[in-house]
Amino acid sequence: MSSLLEQFLTVFEAVVQIGLVVLFASLLVRRNVIPKTGVKLISDTVITVFLPCLIFSNIVGRFEPSEFSYWWALPLSATLITIAGWGISTALFARMGPEKRELKPVAFLQNAGYFVLPIGQMMLGGEFEQFALYVFLYILANNPLLWLIGKHFLRKREQDEVFQWSQVLSPPIYANIIALFLVATGARAYLPDVVLNTATFLGEGAVPLGIFALGATLGTLDIDLRRYLKPGILVLLQKLFIMPLVVLGAMALIPWMRSDPLLVLLFVLQGASPPATSLILQSKSYSDDSERVGTITVMCYIVCVISIPFWVGLAEALFPTS
Template sequence: MGGAAALEKLVPVLLAFGGGVLLARRKTVPPEASKAFADYAFLFAVPCYLFGNIYASDLAALFDWRAIGGYAATAAVAVLCVVLGAVAYGIREPRAIALRVMAGVQVNTAYFAVPVFITVFGTAAPIFPVLLFQVCVLSLVVIAIMELGRAGAGAGGPGSRLARAVRASLVTPLVLACNAGILFNLLSVHLPKVVLDGAAFVGDSASPVALFALGLHLGGTGLGLRDTTREEMALIAVKCLGFPLLAWLVCGALFGVRGDWLAYLVLIAAMPTPQNLFIFAQRYDVGVGLSASVVIKSSVVSILLLPLWLQTVVP
């Protein structure tokens, strides 16, 4: 894809995101409203979109095991690099290391990847296998470390706290919608057209609303580039440059992934750090300031680099 074509593809993304920033900066819409828009997208619109698309998808094509294996291997290498980097930086506390792994390896699917993929490819279905891997593997590892290192919080011992956290992560609307779509697809359950049309109608709003919410949040908080620490810059560089480059090398050269799937995986890896990082940091009282800064700044860097990635990996 040429540079001009890449920019044309991103015009809707920039319009929705930039509109949120502008309205928040001019105080036309209060930045605090970003939470309501984000909750609508995360809890309702994106699940509706994913359910309808997964239900109607060819699951054999959607679950390309070579591509998924390549992405899992890429994530494992990236996790190791972040852990070694954190230790070399002098960080020893397991929860602090786990938070940095999440910052450098996990991707913002609901608020960022879904709208970008809908705009560029016309579908966000390829994100689904990575979403499940991220929730069912990466997030559970982070939750386990956080819960086991959390002293005196909540009723019961570490095992019961961990079980509650795992259960909560697996019953989020995103995961439930994806699993329901798979189940109904495999069982060939016939759903009335009115149900699918309703899910499509709501799902079509996911992309602009999610980007608008992100823009509102950014417009309200600002950037503060001057106070960016070297550690923050390193994590953002890993997330926005190192991880997608690693995906390109590992998936393409080692696993032989080619064509559309290689483009999908590199672009997914290039998505910013998820907003859940800040939620985890607040819940477990570790690296709150670092997480907020990385989430916001990686989002801006990802938008700036998207034309480059599109021009590089999309035919």
């Protein structure tokens, strides 16, 4: 029990540190120290420059397929977990009114990168780069699914917009694909050191800037907790409690998922992570009521300060690493 409590407190401290950065950035936006018009610039800079550099440098610099022969199972796992979440939300929200269309993706599409990476960085120290590699292979499938499924649920039914690959193949995905190509073909041996070193240098800013961008995005929202408390409880139930329980069940049944302590941490964090903030951006673009998605997302980020340490501690107790 003392070990479980110790693990809980370790993760709790990491989540609280992230929460303080998020709160600080959010307050800067709400106080108009940072104008709301500048939030998109911050977010776009992270997405188009810093995060792709982190992904590229990590995969090209560290990924050895011969040492991790089941690397393809990570994007496959992301796909299967997403499908499972979709199925659960269909049953859970079956009796809800029209608003269920917007709430379903919030209940199973998690913040797979911006929230998971800093927790890993604060917990793991020297092992963070290997953990980050696992995260990038996971989001290789997760991010395209996030945009495809999110848009499917959040746009108005009467909208007839032409499909654009640019909305799915974001810069982080391009960085993933290019880096994997260089590794698979052996072309990375011919990559000048200055290119990899520059990408590594820029990538080091991705995690703190990503958390700051997350807080700034949340700071732009109009929040009405009382109005959306009831539907929010269902989303909280699935996203922060049912999904991590499903992932733990899968880990108990599939030995590979618990074969490495870093994989254990990866999967439990992916299952327990709060909703992706990109759903807020999609809601603002396609929905009549982005306030609902934004408010419930904020509720999840508040509750996860307690729920994530609980699930990580439970995973460590169920699947001890030593």
